[in-house]
Amino acid sequence: MNKELKKSIDGIDFENIEKHPNILIAARFWDDKRYRAAKVCYKFMRMIDDLIDDRKALDESISCLEKEELSEKVNSWIDCLETVPVDEPFYEELAETISTFKIPLQLFHNFAKSMLHDINHDGFSSLDQFLEYAEGASVAPASIFVHLSCLSEENGTYQFPGYNIPDLARPCALFSYLVHIIRDFQEDQMNNLNYFARDVLERNHLHPSDLRKIAEGGTVPQSFRDVIGEYHELAGRYQIATLEQLEYLNSRLNGRYLFSLHLIYQLYKMVFDRIDVKHGTFTREELNPTPAEIRDMVMEVASRGYDFDLSTI
DSSP states (O other): OOHHHHHHHHOOOOGGGGOOOOOHHHHHHHHHHHHHHHHHHHHHHHHHHHHHHHHHOOOOOOOOOHHHHHHHHHHHHHTTTTTTOOOOOOHHHHHHHHHHHTTTTTHHHHHHHHHHHHOOOOOSSSSHHHHHHHIIIIHHHHHHHHHHOOOOOTTEEOOOOOHHHHHHHHHHHHHHHHHHHHHHHHHHHTTTTTSOOEEEHTTTOOHHHHHHHHHHOOOOHHHHHHHHHEEEHHHHHHHHHHHHHHHTTTTTTHHOOOOOOOOHHHHHHHTEEEEETOOOOOOOOOOOOOOHHHHHHHOOOOOOOOOOTTTTT
């Protein structure tokens, strides 16, 4: 393995891995400018997501007035992307990042649409509604990641990639998101968040209120295993499509960016492979890999011979 690559891996604080989401672990191996771009965009989306999730965690119903106030705040933050406030260094950097790297603003609008759904709804009436929501909540940030991966640079100027980026990003985004939902089931329930669609629950004779009892350590009924089975099976279909997209990009991307895409897939595959629909308890302890296991996976993917210069990392 390239010594510089090993040095870069050794620089990741795996013991505090929860502070390093998979998307930023994978981007860590890009050149400095693109890595910074990924961090800035992720921070902005995280700000909006945390605003809503932290409010829902209070376990109080959100009044119509508060929903309106939260919605206005989300919309105002999105508006800042086009009209940067004076004396707001973060928004100035974000706007410059979007311009420099030619990131489509539509991706941020798609993300905001899903966040507005979170404010104004409790969950999803159908799996189709959930998948529509995922276009903003998951496909949009994943598209920014893939966009930054696929950019070419000529004479210091970034060139828009010649691919349909959302189409490339969608399979891995949805695979990862479905895995993420199963992995975080217990934590989400404790924070009053539910990502299992009502039509899926109903055909398995469950109500959203039943999920909290299971998350708190209650017996896992067969009906819930069937729900997990549906999400797991759907994730498996997106996994197959992800592998097809990675194969398509294998001969088209620079080594470090191809490596990052394979890495983020493998980090979620680690969790996918731990999901035991028939016998699992679906707790964080059961589904989350240890820091050592995550490090070993990064090292394993890095050992596959991706050829790139790490001198700028």
